Amino acid sequence: MTTITQGAALRIALAARVLEGVDVRQFTQWVVKKLGLPVNENKLSGLTVTDLKQALSAEETVETSIETDVDMEALKLAVRYLWGEDVDQDDSLPAVEAYAEGDMPGSLRVAVASNTDENLDGHFGSALRFLIYQLSKDEIRLVAVRPTLEADLAEDKNAARAALVGDCQIVYVQSVGGPAAAKIVRAGVHPMKYPQTGPAREVIARLQSILDAPPPWLAKILGVEAQSLARFAEEEEEADA
Numbered sequence: 042m043t044t045i046t047q048g049a050a051l052r053i054a055l056a057a058r059v060l061e062g063v064d065v066r067q068f069t070q071w072v073v074k075k076l077g078l079p080v081n082e083n084k085l086s087g088l089t090v091t092d093l094k095q096a097l098s099a100e101e102t103v104e105t106s107i108e109t110d111v112d113m114e115a116l117k118l119a120v121r122y123l124w125g126e127d128v129d130q131d132d133s134l135p136a137v138e139a140y141a142e143g144d145m146p147g148s149l150r151v152a153v154a155s156n157t158d159e160n161l162d163g164h165f166g167s168a169l170r171f172l173i174y175q176l177s178k179d180e181i182r183l184v185a186v187r188p189t190l191e192a193d194l195a196e197d198k199n200a201a202r203a204a205l206v207g208d209c210q211i212v213y214v215q216s217v218g219g220p221a222a223a224k225i226v227r228a229g230v231h232p233m234k235y236p237q238t239g240p241a242r243e244v245i246a247r248l249q250s251i252l253d254a255p256p257p258w259l260a261k262i263l264g265v266e267a268q269s270l271a272r273f274a275e276e277e278e279e280a281d282a
Contacts, residue, residue: 045069045080048125050190051134052085054169056119060097065193071096085123090116135159140175140184148177149262150184151248152206152230153241154214159183162238165217165225166199171206174245178252181245203228210262213244231262 045053053072057065075092076084093116135158153172154163163169173185187205195201199221206212207228213235217225225232235244248259255263 044078045073045191046082047134047186047188048082049080049085050188051169052082052123052125053080054188054190054193055122059115059118059122060093061115063097065190066198069190069194082125086125088120088123090120093119134170134186135172135183137186138182138184140182145175145177145180145182148175148180149211149248149252150174150209151176151245152187152209152212153244154212155241159241160238161213161215161235161241161244163215165202165212165214165221165232168214171212172241173206173209174241176245176249176252178249181242181249197224200224200228203230206230211248213241231258 053069054065057063057068060068072085072088073080075088075096090113097116151174153161153174154165154168155161155172156163156169159172168189170189171187172183173187175182175184189202189205192198192201192205203221203224206225207230209230211231211233212225213233215236215238216234217232222232251259252263255265260266
């Protein structure tokens, strides 16, 4: 059974993001301590501004207190996120398309760091979710949406995030630090920095457009010969003829 539902994870992450100085891992631990597992949207709706104020002012037990200064407006906004009032309109999750292994022979799996809708607008270490696409020469299919909250509760957050996209060949992010990038590579995934914010499908479509003539880095991922190397081999054969 999932300990934190996908919808609840999104609400918690958004709430933590507006509470300056609050670590999402610590905030989630407080929520779990307060509500008990499993955590779902219905349970979050019972939290109040007073609950958050007590937690942030260290009036809770030492293990679950979060000592930081947060103004009342931020507390109110965080509670609205926890209740789901400002989530569905602004941060609606894109619809996942049906997919079964073998549906798209020879396809790639590509992850995209995202914070809103179906956009590439997330940094590797802070994105709220990863959009997972199956990509072939003639089709792009969104096959999963993976929240990052539970990964952020791990001892090594970046390693857990890398594992979250470990079944992908490529992950697109707006930015990623060197140590985190090394963990992505160790997970067998190729990190791609794409600083511009925009629709994820447009970025995926650009990748799709070079599948027929892949550059060396992509050819290696696909397990095929790069077009430039293929041309060189053909020229060598012609010269030897």
